[in-house]
Amino acid sequence: xxxxxxxxxxxxxxxxxxxxxxxxxxxxxxxxxxxxxxxxxxxxxxxxxxxxxxxxxxxxxxxxxxxxxxxxxxxxxxxxxxxxxxxxxxxxxxxxxxxxxxxxxxxxxxxxxxxxxxxxxxxxxxxxxxxxxxxxxxxxxxxxxxxxxxxxxxxxxxxxxxxxxxxxx
Numbered sequence: 001x002x003x004x005x006x007x008x009x010x011x012x013x014x015x016x017x018x019x020x021x022x023x024x025x026x027x028x029x030x031x032x033x034x035x036x037x038x039x040x041x042x043x044x045x046x047x048x049x050x051x052x053x054x055x056x057x058x059x060x061x062x063x064x065x066x067x068x069x070x071x072x073x074x075x076x077x078x079x080x081x082x083x084x085x086x087x088x089x090x091x092x093x094x095x096x097x098x099x100x101x102x103x104x105x106x107x108x109x110x111x112x113x114x115x116x117x118x119x120x121x122x123x124x125x126x127x128x129x130x131x132x133x134x135x136x137x138x139x140x141x142x143x144x145x146x147x148x149x150x151x152x153x154x155x156x157x158x159x160x161x162x163x164x165x166x167x168x169x
Contacts, residue, residue: 004033043131044130045129063115067133102114116136123148
């Protein structure tokens with residue numbers, strides 16, 4: 001199976017969006033797509049849901065408009081996902097340059113999940129909904145894994161994203 005990503009970025013139109021997009025575009029391959037949706041609520045759930053409806057890739061990634069992927073992140077994610085393409089995958093992230101790192105263990109918990117950390121197969125009827133509330137990433141991944149009948153994800157303990165690398169809020 002060829003892994004094709006749809007990367008969904010909700011945005012408030014922050015100046016950091018350029019950095020976010022620049023961390024994505026160089027790693028896109030044929031068949032990948034980038035969907036940028038205008039943020040219409042505080043936490044981005046509606047924009048992510050809209051992006052998912054448009055998605056044609058085999059797998060979905062999500063990125064906030066003030067965060068970035070590391071230069072080798074998307075190829076590493078693609079390689080990791082290809083080993084088990086029908087499973088949900090978790091990756092690591094780091095707050096700011098040199099800040100605390102966060103990894104998720106195979107059984108997700110609300111305090112160990114962030115939008116940038118997971119890749120999910122784009123299977124209609126097996127995708128949760130992003131709520132429009134705080135910790136919407138937890139609500140989405142919890143509902144997605146339940147619909148898929150998965151209690152655990154495939155975990156990869158390498159960092160793929162920097163959270164607010166410019167110290168923005």
